[in-house]
Amino acid sequence: IEDKLPNLSVATIYNTLKMLVDNGLVIELPNNDGGIRYDYFGVSHYHAICENCGKIIDIFDDDYPELVKHVQQTTRE
Structure with a gap:
């Protein structure tokens, strides 16, 4: 560079x-x-990290926004 x-x-x-x-x-x-x-x-997504080499891959899931909303609501209680 x-x-x-x-x-x-x-x-x-x-x-x-x-x-x-x-x-x-x-x-x-x-x-x-x-x-x-x-x-x-x-685009919101999950990450999987290899425990051997540390490589990170993206995992896309249509339910991601609902899961985040659920976690936020649960942690506010």
């Missing part, structure tokens, strides 16, 4: 990621080594 965007700073990248997270377009996915991965969240 340095060859294509030599003036792009690491701070700019992290500030942009924070803005995307704050606006709900991207979510943070912490991993076992203390790092964070980022995922586009334009």
